[in-house]
Amino acid sequence: MVNYKQIYEEYYNTLKSGVVPVIICNNCGLSSTNLRTSCPRCNSEQLKVIGAKEGIVYSYTIIERGLPITIALLLVDLNGIRVKANYFGDKKKLKIGLKVKPRYFKQELIETLVFEPAE
Amino acid sequence: MKAMVEANIIGFGFSYEKKTVLPAIELFKRASLEAFQIANKEKDDIDGLVVTAVPGTIDNAHDTGIFLISKIASKIGFKKLRYIDYVYIGGSSIVVATFRAFKAIESGLADNVLVIGGGKGNLLKRVRSSMFESTIKNIIDEGITYYELSMPAIEFYPTSDYALIANRYMKEYNTDDSGRAMIAVKERENGNLNPKSIYKGKLTLKNVLESPMVSYPLRLLEVTNPIDGALAILVSKNVSKSSITPIKLLGYGEATLPEPFIERENILKTPVRHSCKLALSNISLDKIDYYGIYDAYTIMVLLEIEDIGLAEKGKGGEFVMGDSFSPTSSYPINTNGGSLNVGQVGFTSGGVVLAEALYQLSGLAENRQVKDAKIALVNTLGGIFDHSATIILGV
Numbered sequence: 001m002v003n004y005k006q007i008y009e010e011y012y013n014t015l016k017s018g019v020v021p022v023i024i025c026n027n028c029g030l031s032s033t034n035l036r037t038s039c040p041r042c043n044s045e046q047l048k049v050i051g052a053k054e055g056i057v058y059s060y061t062i063i064e065r066g067l068p069i070t071i072a073l074l075l076v077d078l079n080g081i082r083v084k085a086n087y088f089g090d091k092k093k094l095k096i097g098l099k100v101k102p103r104y105f106k107q108e109l110i111e112t113l114v115f116e117p118a119e
Numbered sequence: 120m121k122a123m124v125e126a127n128i129i130g131f132g133f134s135y136e137k138k139t140v141l142p143a144i145e146l147f148k149r150a151s152l153e154a155f156q157i158a159n160k161e162k163d164d165i166d167g168l169v170v171t172a173v174p175g176t177i178d179n180a181h182d183t184g185i186f187l188i189s190k191i192a193s194k195i196g197f198k199k200l201r202y203i204d205y206v207y208i209g210g211s212s213i214v215v216a217t218f219r220a221f222k223a224i225e226s227g228l229a230d231n232v233l234v235i236g237g238g239k240g241n242l243l244k245r246v247r248s249s250m251f252e253s254t255i256k257n258i259i260d261e262g263i264t265y266y267e268l269s270m271p272a273i274e275f276y277p278t279s280d281y282a283l284i285a286n287r288y289m290k291e292y293n294t295d296d297s298g299r300a301m302i303a304v305k306e307r308e309n310g311n312l313n314p315k316s317i318y319k320g321k322l323t324l325k326n327v328l329e330s331p332m333v334s335y336p337l338r339l340l341e342v343t344n345p346i347d348g349a350l351a352i353l354v355s356k357n358v359s360k361s362s363i364t365p366i367k368l369l370g371y372g373e374a375t376l377p378e379p380f381i382e383r384e385n386i387l388k389t390p391v392r393h394s395c396k397l398a399l400s401n402i403s404l405d406k407i408d409y410y411g412i413y414d415a416y417t418i419m420v421l422l423e424i425e426d427i428g429l430a431e432k433g434k435g436g437e438f439v440m441g442d443s444f445s446p447t448s449s450y451p452i453n454t455n456g457g458s459l460n461v462g463q464v465g466f467t468s469g470g471v472v473l474a475e476a477l478y479q480l481s482g483l484a485e486n487r488q489v490k491d492a493k494i495a496l497v498n499t500l501g502g503i504f505d506h507s508a509t510i511i512l513g514v
Contacts, residue, residue: 008259015255020270032382035268059290059386061282062335066275073274073334075283075381082381085272096290109251112271 004037010049011035018104019051020076020083020113033083052078054118057098062091074115076100089116120369120402120494120513126224127365128217128512129355130158133474135348135464137317138241143177143347144194147235150351151195158353159360160231162195165353167202167229169220171212173466176238183207191235202229209501210413211373211508212236213350213469218510220354221368234352238465240345267379275334278342278416280503282334284386285418289336291387291433296336298436300327302417303340303459305444310456312446312487317346318460341417346462350470352477363481369494370511372397380503390507391426391498398509402494404428407511409479409489410450411472411497414457423498427509451489454479469499473510480514 007023014021024031027044033052038045055076062072072087072094085102087094099118105111132153134146155162170191174183182190184205192200202223206216213236220232251271253261258268274280285299304324310316322340330340358365374393376383410427414420421435429450430438443450455461455475458468476495478484484492494513500506 004264005259005262008255008264012255012259015270032379033270034379034381035265037264037266059283059287060335061279061286061337062332063273063275063279063282064335065331065333065339066278067273069273071273073272073279073283075287075386083270084274084381085270096286109254110271110273111254111256 007037007047007049008035014049014051015113016104017051018102018113019053020078020102021049022052022078022081023047023049031081033081052081054078054099054101057094057096057100058082059096060087060094074100076115085112086114087116088114093117120367122367122369123371124221124225124368126221126354126356127358127367128352128477129358129361129363129365130154130156130160130353131474131477132157132351133348133470135346135462137346137462139239139347143172143237143239144191146237146239146347146349147191147351148195150237150349151233151235154233154351154353157362158355159362160353160355162197163199164231165197165233166199167220167223167232168192168197168200169204169206169216169232169234171206171216171236172238173243174207175243176240176465178239202232208506210415210467210469211499211501211506212467213473214497214499214508214510215373217352217354217473218368218371218508220352224354224356230356232354234354235349236465236467236470237349239347240463240466241347243466244345269381277503278337279334280380281416281418282337285336287386288418288421294433294436296328297324298439299417299421300324300338300341301436301439302414302420303327305439306414306453306457306459309444309446309454309487310460313455313461316456316460317462318456337416337418343415343458343463343468345466346464348464350464350474364514366477366480366512366514368510369513370398370400370402371509373506373508375506376504387422389422389426389500389504391423391500391509394507394509395427395498398496398511402511406494407496408451408492409454409476409495410452411476411495412452413468413472413499414453414459415463415468419500423500427496427498446484446487446489454484454487454489472499473497476512480512
């Protein structure tokens with residue numbers, strides 16, 4: 001029986017330390033920022049978590065309607081692996097290709113990483 | 120042209136309102152009665168029922184699947200059902216449901232299958248917001264596991280994902296908003312020809328580009344608005360009494376992109392190329408008289424145009440600027456105005472673009488009629504390019 005709690009805790013601790021948790025399959029090497037309980041490619045349950053510190057904006061949007069707030073959403077490329085996350089930096093700097101870095105953010109039920117410009 | 124199956128669409132009804140106090144099943148009933156009238160059939164002839172509805176668009180949230188089918192059967196009064204099915208795979212559901220009706224008849228499961236798709240889009244519109252019910256820590260503490268859990272982010276699904284796609288498209292192909300925005304202009308020109316279009320009036324490219332931003336770069340006039348209604352289609356083995364020329368199934372294809380959105384190397388890739396290739400295995404694209412193209416967002420239409428094969432990758436905008444969309448153009452597309460102008464009936468655009476194919480092929484499209492419309496291609500999408508279903512119908 002695989003200890004799912006362990007992979008969840010590794011994921012959570014990585015996130016809390018302010019770097020993006022990347023789940024890697026120990027068997028086939030498939031990586032993703034989606035937390036899973038087994039590998040969708042080789043079905044192995046031997047997964048580990050590593051952290052990714054810096055990325056570039058692959059695409060972005062600024063949501064102005066439909067939510068109670070205006071907020072920027074990024075699709076960040078971390079060396080070929082992607083994560084969807086909010087952007088809390090200066091919106092004027094926002095463009096595809098911008099170097100960004102993660103920051104731990106907690107407020108009520110939201111506990112996640114947000115991104116800001118790296119420089 | 121040879122039909123895939125010895126069955127035909129012999130009647131249909133498309134009934135919708137911007138907003139109604141009527142219950143969803145009443146809307147289903149109205150569309151069904153219209154279909155029976157065109158087909159010259161009685162409800163007692165119906166022995167198969169395939170239903171599709173977006174969860175949350177029916178009056179009672181628990182009314183999905185078999186519960187919804189039972190309710191429809193008792194409220195509309197179908198007493199002889201021997202085949203039932205419930206389809207929900209997002210925006211392509213109505214096309215998939217129609218195909219299943221044909222296949223049920225081919226298999227001998229039923230002789231007269233009614234397909235109903237719709238619901239009250241307004242019910243779901245109210246609850247759209249980004250909700251966080253638990254933190255990762257709480258999930259761990261409670262011992263809950265998910266097959267897949269994305270890093271939490273505030274988003275406006277699915278609009279913000281399509282906005283990410285639209286923004287990346289402009290970067291990848293070095294284009295601006297105009298080709299995409301022109302889709303809204305051209306669909307409005309078609310909508311102005313349709314007496315039942317909900318959004319009307321002259322629209323310029325400038326109007327679209329100056330409409331309020333929803334999720335950059337997608338603006339309000341590029342995003343469909345959910346409304347209430349239903350499309351009913353009657354597929355039958357026996358065509359004798361119908362008042363329309365029976366509509367044949369000429370081609371069909373489905374395709375899926377299995378990777379989650381964030382794991383796709385190229386977020387501009389769609390499954391449309393594959394579903395169209397399957398659907399068009401016996402028919403060439405130049406035989407198509409009407410195109411129904413799923414249009415919840417302008418960016419979807421742009422990528423579908425390219426992946427159906429009407430334009431090269433990155434050149435969809437040029438195609439839109441050319442002789443296309445209007446009923447008299449070389450490529451009539453969404454001639455009823457699409458869901459951008461009719462409204463997104465039941466929170467999905469599939470019924471809107473499929474219904475227009477049926478009007479066109481039956482010669483019932485009035486002043487927007489495509490001359491000698493014999494063959495229609497309808498392409499629909501579900502999720503964030505997760506699933507595509509393409510159907511070719513003809514008379």
